[in-house]
Amino acid sequence: xxxxxxxxxxxxxxxxxxxxxxxxxxxxxxxxxxxxxxxxxxxxxxxxxxxxxxxxxxxxxxxxxxxxxxxxxxxxxxxxxxxxxxxxxxxxxxxxxxxxxxxxxxxxxxxxxxxxxxxxxxxxxxxxxxxxxxxxxxxxxxxxxxxxxxxxxxxxxxxxxxxxxx
Numbered sequence: 001x002x003x004x005x006x007x008x009x010x011x012x013x014x015x016x017x018x019x020x021x022x023x024x025x026x027x028x029x030x031x032x033x034x035x036x037x038x039x040x041x042x043x044x045x046x047x048x049x050x051x052x053x054x055x056x057x058x059x060x061x062x063x064x065x066x067x068x069x070x071x072x073x074x075x076x077x078x079x080x081x082x083x084x085x086x087x088x089x090x091x092x093x094x095x096x097x098x099x100x101x102x103x104x105x106x107x108x109x110x111x112x113x114x115x116x117x118x119x120x121x122x123x124x125x126x127x128x129x130x131x132x133x134x135x136x137x138x139x140x141x142x143x144x145x146x147x148x149x150x151x152x153x154x155x156x157x158x159x160x161x162x163x164x165x166x
Contacts, residue, residue: 008039008058008084008154039088042161046095053161057088059110060148060155068145069113069120076133077123081111081147089144089159091116093137099164103132104146106157111149116142 038056061084066072069079091114093100103126104110112123112131117140126132131146146157 008060041090041092043092043094044097044100044161044163046097046163051163055089055159055161057146057157057159058154059083059104059106059108059146059157060150060153061085061145062152065111065113065122065145065147069115069122071120071122074120074122076121077125077131079111079113079120079122080124081149082151082153083111083113083145083147087115087143087145091142091144091161093139093142095139097137097163099135100137101132101134101160101162101164102144103127103160103162104130104157105160106130106146106155108155109149110155110157111147113145113147114142116140 038058040055042053042055044053061082063083063085065079065081065083068083071079073079102112102114104112109129110131112133114121114133117138121133123131123133126134144159146159148155
C-alpha cells in the first residue's frame with residue numbers, strides 16, 4: 001500500500017471510530033465487529049450469479065481529474081475534482097457486460113473518473129450529488145478514482161457495482 005493510500009486508510013478508520021463514538025455503539029464494536037476492507041480491487045464475470053458488489057474507500061487526493069484524463073469533459077460528464085495519482089480501485093471485467101452500473105454513494109459531493117479499454121470517462125452528478133456511470137463495458141482492466149472538490153479533502157464512500165441480467 002502506498003503512502004497516500006495508507007494515510008487515507010488511517011483517516012477512514014479515524015472517521016469510522018469517531019462516528020462509532022458519536023453513535024454510542026462502542027459495545028457493539030467490542031463484540032468483534034469485522035471492518036470491511038477499503039480500496040479493494042474487483043474481478044467480475046458476466047455469467048457470475050452475483051449481480052451486485054459494494055467496495056469502499058476515501059475520495060480525494062492532490063491531482064486534478066482533468067490532469068489525469070487530459071480532458072475537461074467526456075461523454076458521461078465533466079472531469080472535475082481532485083484524485084490520487086494512483087487509482088483507488090481496479091475493476092477487472094472478464095468478458096463483455098451488456099449493462100453495468102457504477103454508482104458512488106457518499107455524504108459529500110464526490111466525482112468519478114474511470115480509465116480502461118477505449119478511453120476515460122468522468123462523471124459528477126449521476127444521481128443527486130453522487131457520480132456514476134452506466135452502459136456497456138468491454139472486457140479488460142478499468143482504473144477507478146473517486147474525487148473530492150477540494151484538493152486533499154477526503155470523504156468516505158461506497159461504490160455499488162450492479163450488473164443487469166442478459
